[in-house]
Amino acid sequence: MFGSGMVEDSILLTRISSLAHSLDKRWTTREGTRESLLAGPGRELGALLEEWSRRHPEPDPRVAWAREVLEVVKKGGIPEARPIAEQSPCDILSIIHDRRSVRKWVDRDVPPELIERMLEAARWAPSSCNRQSVRLVVLRSQSCKQSAARLNAPFIAKAPVVILVGVDLRVYGRFEWYATHPYLDAAAAIQNMLLVGHAAGLGCLWAQAGLERWRMNPRAYYQAKRELNLPGWFRPVSLVAVGYPAYKPKAPPRHEIGEFVCYEDEGFPDGSFPEWRLELPVRLRRWASGFKRALWGLAGRGRRRRR
16 A cells, blocks of 8 residues: 555556556456455545545546545445447548558648647556556657657657657556556557547657667667656657658558457367467476576575585
């Protein structure tokens, strides 16, 4: 549990949202009794809500939603079902089909309202347990764009706008971070931005800027973080270059649905790598690692006896 007086407001809000999401999910799916949920996540959520009220008497929509979730569980009810407005799938699919990765842009400013529209799309992207870990840095100056472009390729700095996509490592535990959860959060936000940007007539590029780039060129990675004044908890994941396209790339052919989808009564063709083949290298590495630790332990005991 967070130490109430030591947590920044942003992290406190993240924890409140995450606990409320967990409580809502477990209550609606009946993963525990009302008493156990109120004694576990409900108790911590209540304490954090009190801490937020102590710091900020004014209302906040995220806190109000969390209070509503907690009250529903306390009363033992189920949230009222709200119908989903039906949309035309053709409109969404046409944007998905028509979107392309653009790597060359015309020399024309992108209106701030279009960038705001993309940021709004990122804001509503799903995230693991509603942690909302994604952090975005909008870059327009040439010096800042060049700093970010070091994480991938120089041509990215030629885009009128570059959005550096990162995650706040503080909202994830150490083991969850290595389990790729933040990458999934960032990917969902990026896809939302790409589709909304394309619908607005912009040409966007999703470029890698994550751990792989850091391992290949750590000097450029840390130099970019220093030049952009990024804190230690900010982990770059990707770059989204935005501008009006100088050209529209031709769509590459895609797999047919039958080539990458199977149904429960079909299965994949024979010879498509059974699970044990994929797990075997992992098991061998674990066995070798355990064997090595055992040898080091025996060697250590031997040295102590000789002393």
